[in-house]
Amino acid sequence: MELFRDAWLWLTNPANYTSEGSVAERFLEHLTYTGIVVAVASLIALPLGLFIGHTGRGRRWAVGVAGAARALPTFGLLLYLVLLLGVEWRAVAAVIALVLLAIPPLLAGAYTGVDQIDRRTLDAARAQGMTGWQVVWRVEIPLALPLIVGGLRSAVLQVVATVTLIAYVGLGGLGYHIIQGIPLRRFDQMVGSALAIVLLALALDALFALLTRVVTPSGVKKAGGADIRAREGSRRGLTRAS
Amino acid sequence: MGWVAHNLGLIAELTLAHIALSILPILLGGVLSIPVGWLAFRFPTVRGSVLGLVGVLYTIPSLALFVLLPPLFGFPILSELNVIVALVIYAVAIMVRSVSDGFSSIDAGSLRAATAVGYGPWQRFFQVELPLAGPVLLAGLRVVSVSTVSLVTVGVLVGVKSLGYFFTDGFQRRIEAEILTGIVMTLVVALLFDLLLLALGRALMPWSLLAKKRLVTSEAE
Numbered sequence: 299m300e301l302f303r304d305a306w307l308w309l310t311n312p313a314n315y316t317s318e319g320s321v322a323e324r325f326l327e328h329l330t331y332t333g334i335v336v337a338v339a340s341l342i343a344l345p346l347g348l349f350i351g352h353t354g355r356g357r358r359w360a361v362g363v364a365g366a367a368r369a370l371p372t373f374g375l376l377l378y379l380v381l382l383l384g385v386e387w388r389a390v391a392a393v394i395a396l397v398l399l400a401i402p403p404l405l406a407g408a409y410t411g412v413d414q415i416d417r418r419t420l421d422a423a424r425a426q427g428m429t430g431w432q433v434v435w436r437v438e439i440p441l442a443l444p445l446i447v448g449g450l451r452s453a454v455l456q457v458v459a460t461v462t463l464i465a466y467v468g469l470g471g472l473g474y475h476i477i478q479g480i481p482l483r484r485f486d487q488m489v490g491s492a493l494a495i496v497l498l499a500l501a502l503d504a505l506f507a508l509l510t511r512v513v514t515p516s517g518v519k520k521a522g523g524a525d526i527r528a529r530e531g532s533r534r535g536l537t538r539a540s
Numbered sequence: 541m542g543w544v545a546h547n548l549g550l551i552a553e554l555t556l557a558h559i560a561l562s563i564l565p566i567l568l569g570g571v572l573s574i575p576v577g578w579l580a581f582r583f584p585t586v587r588g589s590v591l592g593l594v595g596v597l598y599t600i601p602s603l604a605l606f607v608l609l610p611p612l613f614g615f616p617i618l619s620e621l622n623v624i625v626a627l628v629i630y631a632v633a634i635m636v637r638s639v640s641d642g643f644s645s646i647d648a649g650s651l652r653a654a655t656a657v658g659y660g661p662w663q664r665f666f667q668v669e670l671p672l673a674g675p676v677l678l679a680g681l682r683v684v685s686v687s688t689v690s691l692v693t694v695g696v697l698v699g700v701k702s703l704g705y706f707f708t709d710g711f712q713r714r715i716e717a718e719i720l721t722g723i724v725m726t727l728v729v730a731l732l733f734d735l736l737l738l739a740l741g742r743a744l745m746p747w748s749l750l751a752k753k754r755l756v757t758s759e760a761e
Contacts, residue, residue, distance in 0.1 A: 374704070374706075374723040462601050476604070480617070491604075
């Protein structure tokens, strides 16, 4: 337990916040990479997932890709891409490797979100004269939103966990003091960083749990479906890679 | 391909080490999560806190867990035990939910029928509940297997040799083929485990295959 006290002292030591490469800086790096990766992955995966859900085309393909991507060891992919693109492009390599990790849960959230909508609801929307685009924007997306946010939640958690590893190629993040500390046996900084990462992951998880509740349409909430659907959403396509 | 040809021995050795490191967490995770998941299913008051706890455990990044476990349990950080315990924790975290879902998926009528024809609670559990929950348990175990095989590679950062060794060694020596070999062999091991689990499911639960076929034919009609 003494170790945890040392770790806490390290984590709260003001000197670790004023120097070059401080904990605060590592924290910001961690959040920045997570944000960029999830944004890029969302831009690719969400429209694709909505398209698959809307048209019903390519579902088998999406399931296959998501399954295969689960097995891909992201740490290996990261190091491979850094060698392939060159060390000066290592930030791009890291973003690519992490985007590949984030796509499957986002894709699954979007297409299962649209998939689980009652066909009669969509028929009713069309019968009222809505065009294809109107159905997508006014019916499918609002009803799919809890599952889309569920996918976003798994993606964010996986990316936050895996950004820990980018310190190995010199990109910083909260993993820095762990990876640098192992050979030096600096347990205070390792345990301190580990605690910081865990707290960050838990905070983000809680934030997205709240967001799922907020985006659930009130009609769905009244029908009592929100809880089950949110839970399903955060589980689908969820495996950890790091 | 020159690198591969010169290192066949090492590739075989690390693949076997990787398999050995993966098996225990998958098996232990499967076995330990059955009583915990059953309790979560059976007692709704416990369910919330148990599922909440496994959810929290699951959000902890592996590198952080590798660092946090040694001071808690007193084993060295650079040890296979450390990696295995961490992977068992993740396996249980994934499986408990599947187990709870699996038992919930059983038709209450089947359970009442089993009791009515005279099954005792233990007999009913092993001969009716467990087999009927089987397909959902298998699906959970497949997720555990894929995730474990991929996670073992991160153990190289705390000095535990697996196929992940090819990642760090290949990176330091700038041999692309070496990293690629590590990635491909990890995928192969994951696929192998998955096929094995599928075969096991078919052997132990031949009825689930029949049910699927019946569903398909009835849909076609």
